Amino acid sequence: MNDIKKLAEILNADVIFLNLTTKNADYLDDTKANSNNEIINFLLTNIELLSNHQYQSLDYNSGHILTCQVTDEVIICLSFNYVDPQTNSSELMMLHSLSNLKSISQIIYTLYNFQDAPEEDVLITQFSDKKRIKTEPQQEFDPNIFFNTETEIIKSIVHSHENQLSHALTKFENLKIIGERFASNNLIRGEKDTLISYISVLNRAIVQWGYPVDLAFQLHNELVQEIELSPQFLDFFQVIREITWHYYKVIKNYRMNNFLPLHKRIKQYIKxxxxxxxxxxxxxxxxxxxxxxxxxxxxxxxxxxxxxxxRQTKIDTAKELLIASDLTLLEISSLLSFSTNSYFVKTFKEITGITPNYFRQHFFDQHLHL
Known part of the structure; x- marks a missing residue:
């Protein structure tokens, strides 16, 4: 299980061990044992449904849980909480794990069983308010509802109102706004255009609120870059949720930064x-x-x-990209602003003891200690 813990650390996720026989669920990290009982309750409430499919992404308004049934009795879950202030994914890392749910599930299976993982698709499901898993029916697109809900989301972000934002996202996800409305002959291009448009609206709103223009444009450009690099969006609304909560945390952290001691402000700036x-x-x-x-x-x-x-933070980010994306070494090197690809490889090896290619190809090796 140590290798699965390593994977979770790289992906900024928590690991939950679910036993179908005893119907128990526990965090592998003891310090997380009482941190989010709601997630444990979600899993236990729906434990019978979780065994119906090999890989599942269980979505809720402020995160998602990726589940992998590794044996007849055991399900390994990675819990991603977008609101958790301890998570430190940058704009660069926000969407890659959502774009590679299947490959991450297969990694979990292989790390646990030391054998090739099944070729199964990831089933996308949602938690309703009643804590049952189901897919909500989508309403036909209504411009007035869309505008009002978008306005509610913006207000919740700039005023750091977590509950109101969660409520607004529930309404937002039930609107039929997916990209095919804008590019019926190219769904992926339509989804990307929709996300870029949404980011532009949020960016304009936080600038009007008082967020520095240069930081806002940097945030915008890095998110657009990641969207363009993403080959697909298995769960379009989960991408919208993750982007929305990221803006929420950016504004909340900015509001609090003036009260942080210098060492914490330095760390925050670097990330x-x-x-x-x-x-x-x-x-x-x-x-x-x-x-x-x-x-x-x-x-x-x-x-x-x-x-x-x-240097360490850049390499930690590179590790996540190597596991959770299909980006080439040159693309990762460029995204992390290394002067050359060879310097990136050299730095990676100095810190980890192995090359980036070796890390990507041999992550399954239980004897790696990175």
Missing amino acids: EHITENITLDDIATALNASKKTLNPAFKNEYNVTITQFI
């Missing part, structure tokens, strides 16, 4: 700008701090220099 070539001058300017104070404050708290943390 938000991990796709850039970050310098100490950039950090000092952005945080309105003296360049001389940055490393002492950071190293005193985390026992590493800022440069070391930047």
